[in-house]
Every structure is written in C-alpha cells, then in structure tokens.
Amino acid sequence: MAVAVYCESIIAVLGITKTGDCGSxxxxxxxxxxxxxxxxxxxxxxxxxxxxxxxxxPSSLVALCxxxxxxxxxNFFDASLGHKPSYLWxxxxxxxxxxxxxxxxxxxxxxxxxx
Numbered sequence: 116m117a118v119a120v121y122c123e124s125i126i127a128v129l130g131i132t133k134t135g136d137c138g139s140x141x142x143x144x145x146x147x148x149x150x151x152x153x154x155x156x157x158x159x160x161x162x163x164x165x166x167x168x169x170x171x172x173p174s175s176l177v178a179l180c181x182x183x184x185x186x187x188x189x190n191f192f193d194a195s196l197g198h199k200p201s202y203l204w205x206x207x208x209x210x211x212x213x214x215x216x217x218x219x220x221x222x223x224x225x226x227x228x229x230x
Contacts (some may be wrong), residue, residue, distance in 0.1 A: 162210025166191070169207070181207070 169178045170191055185204055186194035192215065196208060 159210060159213050162206055163214040164210075166207055166210040166214045 165177075168175065169181060172178060173182070181204070182191075185197055185200070191211065194208075196205070
C-alpha cells in the first residue's frame with residue numbers, strides 16, 4: 116500500500132498522466148503516459164536522481180569515474196561541459212540543472228560557509 120502512495124506522489128510531482136490500461140508501452144510501466152512530454156519528464160527525473168546519487172555517494176564507482184574524467188579539480192556543481200563530452204555527461208548536466216532548481220544551502224553555524 117505504501118508503494119502505491121509513493122508512486123502516486125511521484126506521478127503528481129512530475130505531472131505524468133495515467134494511460135488507463137494496465138499494459139506497458141515501450142517497456143515503460145502503464146503509469147507513464149504516451150506523450151513525448153511524459154517521456155522527457157520521466158527521463159529528467161531519472162537523470163536528476165542519478166545526479167543526487169553522485170553528489171551524496173561520492174565514493175561510488177560511477178561518481179569516482181566521472182570525477183576523474185570531468186570534474187577532478189572541483190565538485191559536481193562546478194563542473195563544465197568540457198571538450199568532446201560523452202552523451203552520458205551531457206545528459207547528467209541536464210539532470211543537474213533540474214536538480215539545482217530546488218536546492219538551497221543551509222548556513223548552520225557559519226564555520227564551513229564560504230563567502
């Protein structure tokens with residue numbers, strides 16, 4: 116029951132429409148509509164989720180490989196597109212843009228805040 120509520124909340128946030136049948140379309144669950152906008156929203160949500168994973172688990176193999184190739188001297192948010200980037204890196208930067216729309220920094224006690 117909790118999974119269904121969780122799926123419904125994701126659908127509401129992403130603005131995805133239900134198709135009405137219980138089948139699948141191109142291997143995607145029936146919860147995702149068949150319009151191009153629905154596919155784009157679903158794809159961007161998955162890319163933003165992967166960016167979240169890269170940020171909060173920097174010791175993962177994917178994060179370490181991307182860091183070595185694309186942002187070895189900085190962090191993920193300061194990384195640029197670079198020269199001849201892969202399709203994966205271009206896609207992740209789109210996910211990073213979506214993710215950064217709603218991220219906010221907390222100052223806390225101010226000791227580690229750079230001005």
